[in-house]
Amino acid sequence: METIITRFVATLRKEGLRVSPGESLDAVCALAYGGLEGRESVRDLLRLTLVKSVADMPTFDWVFDHFFSPYPDGMGVDPADLLGEALANVEGMQMLGTNPEMINENLTLANVDAKFDLDDLKNPLALKEIGFDQLDGSEIHVQMKGVRGSLDAPRPTTMPCGEQPITVAFKPPLMAQKRDLTFSPQEVDEMDEAVSKMILRLKKDIRRVKNMENRGKIHVIRTIQKNYRNGMVPFQLALRRRRKQKPRLVVLCDVSFSVSHASKFMLLLLHTLHNRLMDVRSFIFNAELAEITEMLNTAPINTMLEQIDSGEIVDLDANSDYGKVLLSFKEKFLENLRGRPAVIFLGDARNNFNDANDWVLEQLREKAGYMLWLTPEDRALWKRGDCIIEKYSDWCDNVEMVKSVDELNQIVEDLFRNIYLEDEHRSRRRIERVEEEEYDYRDYYTRGSGMSTPTFDGARRFYW
């Protein structure tokens, strides 16, 4: 039975599930405890012990159906075999007077791993992978280790969009080409995972900093109240808490053809991010501006992209006009901006020689806590043609180039970290900086005195 289970586990791993040796031991234990009445029962037992996430369940069912298929197509095993062996095992052990728990001792981890080796050798697939014919003994061993390693190792978390050539620059697609604007469920899942991890990291950092902030600021009255039962001896401190505030983010995203690849990923990121960490208001524009906040909250990403692509929301055939967009942003939304949001622009600032209207940015700058411009273009191209990013960048805190999803995620994470931590730190950091400037200790001792550098004598006493 152990062999069958280890082979089954190996197959699961090949399909991308992460099953630890401990879990396969559990599975063997579970089967030994009985309850083996038919196929579905075995499926339940194995699923309970081997699968640890809902997302993996369909894969497990698929593997189970194929592995234990009654008409073996290569690797099929009849569940009856398993049942028979399990019963034999249990009976055998009862005869010997041992209980099923002893399996734990019989089947050590080393044992399990040794069996994988054998099974890998038996498995024609694995042999094909390493090119069995061309290798001699020792090399097989080495290669085998590699194969096993790659099976056991956690899958490298490839950045959000899987096999797509995402690290390549967002090249503007040919105008004639039909844009492929939808995402596969896998890509969406991966983005979801990446964002979840990002949020986890951020939360950890924020909590750490907040804990540090709290240190030493005692709420006297609450401390006394809390320690009343300890005779006012302050065993437990009550610290002052800051009012929790949800930072705000405003994103304006150019969806014209020239930046469509970058904006596509930006929209996916926004969709995943929406309202998980902060208040986000999102806008898209080409020649005109439209708010898509509500849509991000309700519609699935692909429907939204299709809708944008069809030109329903903003006319995609027009040339992008940043000046006009800024003007309409000022008229419609600028008054309502609250709480010093961080503002992100995504676009190449190619204005088609229209009015720049950069005075709007000046007003926006007063309302915004932070302003960031993201462009998919190289710095070298910024001064060429109709690009007016230099003009706009005067009002931005930062202008960044984004070439890949990796970079985009990194920049947004850094930004969030800044926004969250800035408020806590801003005042204090400024004071510290002033102090540093006023007291420059580098030549404090040598200033005005005849002595040069400090020395010390044998008795380790300093003198000047």
Next chain:
Amino acid sequence: MITELKVKELLRSGGYIADEAIATAVFLALHMEKPILIEGPPGVGKTGLAKTLSSVLDFPLVRLQCYEGIDESKALYDWEYGKQLLYTQMLRTQLDNQLSSASDLSEAVDRLASEESLFFSQNFLVQRPVLRSFLSEKRSVLLIDEIDRSDDEFEALLLECLSDFQVSIPELGVLEANNKPLAILTSNGTRMISDALRRRCLYLYIDYPDEEREVQIVRARFPDVCDELAHQMVGFLRKARDLNLRKPPSVSEALDWAEVLSLLHVQKLTPEVVANTVGVISKHQADLEKVTDLAMEALG
């Protein structure tokens, strides 16, 4: 030895209709002494399973509700500072007597140190839920509810408890469980639980039950709801779940609704009945309309 069938019957006697997967999970958890991690949409009976198990197996239920910021002093154990302080005050004369005969300071310190263990003994230990269930006289059901609300530090803290059923207290050493509790962890999936914790548990996903089982659940709890009405109700709720509502009606809503309908002596569902009782099954302003529309369409 309790078999799987027996588990199912036991749960049924407590009014909980379990499917194969649930029964198998409970059966395995009882015999392998491993915790069960239950995930699934809210209101499908994750917490209910623990409660029912505690009542039918006659194990006391120890419940730990997780929240953001929960830590070991709330979950495992805490020292009773006040009591320690009080005892020190009351024993002051005793201590004085003991120490006054000491010839010098270092001897006094030694004597005091030899009595130190008195003040960090189990007398002054407040048992929080996890430790309480470990040290209880009888095997208990330890319910760690909504673990996804806690922080990941707390999750890491639980690893030792759940894999070895022991609690390490720096001042006392390792306290092992007298009776390994039947541990049940529930999660609504608002946050990914770490792989380390998953590995230590049996993983059970409870989804919305199929129609037959849901009817059985309703009828087991409210026998006066007739079979026809129960089928109608459940069928309607199953349709409502496909509506992409903000808060889809769950089994707990089905039970609430059954109670309301039986109180109102309703024999048959009509759009009017649904419109009058819609607050029981949908809990969002935006959902109310969709559900009443569905009622017009499906029942009208």
